[in-house]
Amino acid sequence: MMILASAEPFILALFEYSFLRYALLTGLIMGFITPLIGSFVVIRRLSFIADTLSHFSLAGLSIGLFLINIIGFTFISDPLYLAMIFSVIGALFIEILRGYYQNYKEISMPIVMSLGTALSALFISLSGGFNSSIYNYLFGSILTVGNDYLVVIVITAVILIFLVVVFYKEMVIISFDETYARLLGIKIGRFQLVSTLILGVVVSLSIATVGVLLVSSLMIIPVAAAMKVGKSFKNTIGISILFSEASVIGGLWLSYELDIASGATIVLLNLLILMLVGFFRRFFITKRLKKTQTEIVTTK
Amino acid sequence: MRVTITNLTFGYDYRTVLKDVSFKLNSGDFLAIVGNNGSGKSTLIKCILGINKIPPKRIYLDDVDITEFKNFKSIGYVPQKFDDFNYEFPITVNEILQVSRYNKISEDEKLELLDKIGILELQNENINSLSGGELQRVFIVRSLMNNPKLLILDEPTAGVDKSNVEGFYKTVNELNKEGITIMLITHNMDESKANFTHLLSIHNGEAVMKKSTRRDEK
Numbered sequence: 001m002m003i004l005a006s007a008e009p010f011i012l013a014l015f016e017y018s019f020l021r022y023a024l025l026t027g028l029i030m031g032f033i034t035p036l037i038g039s040f041v042v043i044r045r046l047s048f049i050a051d052t053l054s055h056f057s058l059a060g061l062s063i064g065l066f067l068i069n070i071i072g073f074t075f076i077s078d079p080l081y082l083a084m085i086f087s088v089i090g091a092l093f094i095e096i097l098r099g100y101y102q103n104y105k106e107i108s109m110p111i112v113m114s115l116g117t118a119l120s121a122l123f124i125s126l127s128g129g130f131n132s133s134i135y136n137y138l139f140g141s142i143l144t145v146g147n148d149y150l151v152v153i154v155i156t157a158v159i160l161i162f163l164v165v166v167f168y169k170e171m172v173i174i175s176f177d178e179t180y181a182r183l184l185g186i187k188i189g190r191f192q193l194v195s196t197l198i199l200g201v202v203v204s205l206s207i208a209t210v211g212v213l214l215v216s217s218l219m220i221i222p223v224a225a226a227m228k229v230g231k232s233f234k235n236t237i238g239i240s241i242l243f244s245e246a247s248v249i250g251g252l253w254l255s256y257e258l259d260i261a262s263g264a265t266i267v268l269l270n271l272l273i274l275m276l277v278g279f280f281r282r283f284f285i286t287k288r289l290k291k292t293q294t295e296i297v298t299t300k
Numbered sequence: 301m302r303v304t305i306t307n308l309t310f311g312y313d314y315r316t317v318l319k320d321v322s323f324k325l326n327s328g329d330f331l332a333i334v335g336n337n338g339s340g341k342s343t344l345i346k347c348i349l350g351i352n353k354i355p356p357k358r359i360y361l362d363d364v365d366i367t368e369f370k371n372f373k374s375i376g377y378v379p380q381k382f383d384d385f386n387y388e389f390p391i392t393v394n395e396i397l398q399v400s401r402y403n404k405i406s407e408d409e410k411l412e413l414l415d416k417i418g419i420l421e422l423q424n425e426n427i428n429s430l431s432g433g434e435l436q437r438v439f440i441v442r443s444l445m446n447n448p449k450l451l452i453l454d455e456p457t458a459g460v461d462k463s464n465v466e467g468f469y470k471t472v473n474e475l476n477k478e479g480i481t482i483m484l485i486t487h488n489m490d491e492s493k494a495n496f497t498h499l500l501s502i503h504n505g506e507a508v509m510k511k512s513t514r515r516d517e518k
Binding site: 042043044045173175176179184185227230231232233235236 | 349350351370372373375377379385386387388389390391392395396398399400402426442446
């Protein structure tokens with residue numbers, strides 16, 4: 001939630017407050033990497049995976065809060081790191097369960113999600129119930145992102161971009177056609193494991209930006225909008241990143257000016273873009289099609 | 301590529317799909333596989349592609365036991381249905397061919413291949429805007445990109461209109477003449493213009509191989 005009285009314009013406030021700069025930088029990096037990995041998630045029809053992992057991360061967060069606030073452990077400075085570890089464990093669980101249920105792979109997700117949600121509920125109640133920290137983790141608190149956390153985000157982004165550039169060919173062919181990838185001798189299992197683990201890290205990092213409940217929207221909605229207007233694969237990924245960055249910048253600016261929740265504003269802008277794209281397609285493309293059909297009839 | 305199958309029995313869970321199948325193909329042979337739905341044709345193909353895991357000493361590709369065979373990229377495969385392919389997400393024909401090639405073939409060779417199969421003008425089109433027949437031909441080009449020694453075609457003309465079927469088999473026959481071993485699953489032998497050298501009939505998992513004189517007659 002924005003707690004600033006918006007006395008000065010957003011741009012000027014950026015120069016004055018370092019936490020606003022951190023927030024913008026975090027948002028821009030997340031806005032770049034979430035649709036990048038989200039595109040591969042959508043092609044593999046695993047859109048639900050981000051939600052599952054974010055709910056499993058919440059278990060890590062609530063256990064972290066329990067350890068810090070109730071037990072008094074001090075070796076964990078920020079429960080978000082525990083969320084990251086849990087997200088990776090959740091990703092491993094999903095891969096193991098997908099192996100068990102070869103023909104019903106999606107079963108893995110509700111199982112892992114149920115475990116995560118149950119553990120969260122248990123440790124939240126043990127920690128004394130809902131408080132402002134839990135609220136921030138559920139709906140995002142990008143303004144509280146510190147230097148250390150930003151470093152982790154930058155490292156993750158660099159690793160993810162490096163992997164996508166180096167293994168672009170393998171990632172695309174596995175996502176589109178597993179059978180053919182197997183014929184080409186690509187080790188599908190290893191690739192899926194690595195990509196799910198990275199996805200786990202990215203999901204847990206997104207919690208700071210938009211919160212547990214809205215993570216999947218950051219990852220999926222820009223891709224869903226770009227799919228409708230993209231002319232090629234690379235073009236679609238580029239457009240999804242553009243939509244995502246526009247919603248991050250617009251969302252942060254609006255939340256500052258109107259003093260409203262930043263995570264929710266980013267997600268709502270993403271949805272607005274999706275609706276506008278849908279409208280654009282329905283109105284302009286249908287109109288163009290009708291015109292072409294009329295021309296054909298006239299020519300005949 | 302030489303393909304040798306010896307007493308292959310395979311099933312899913314408690315159902316036996318292939319029963320004691322044996323046959324042998326030499327390099328440059330052209331095998332047509334016929335049989336009703338559920339007779340075991342696609343299961344046999346999946347065994348040869350290494351998708352169905354089978355015990356050793358059952359299938360040999362170029363005299364190498366399939367359990368030790370590594371060079372699956374020398375097999376070109378065109379599936380019957382595209383259910384496994386996520387073609388609703390935007391990707392152009394060029395992009396899919398780019399990521400599918402293993403051998404380094406020049407741009408000219410790629411264009412020549414596209415032209416040969418008759419989809420040169422489709423190279424910048426989105427996969428999701430193509431018809432079933434056009435998509436089929438994209439997959440044929442893809443399967444030829446890596447200079448296959450064995451080409452497996454699973455009912456390749458199922459979605460192709462009649463006018464293109466003849467041209468398609470002309471291309472397949474030419475590829476076979478170049479020395480590529482071909483395995484073609486087909487439903488309708490009368491319609492098929494393929495110059496096959498052998499015919500494998502599968503019925504309830506049992507296979508009978510016959511030599512064909514169709515190529516010699518033409």
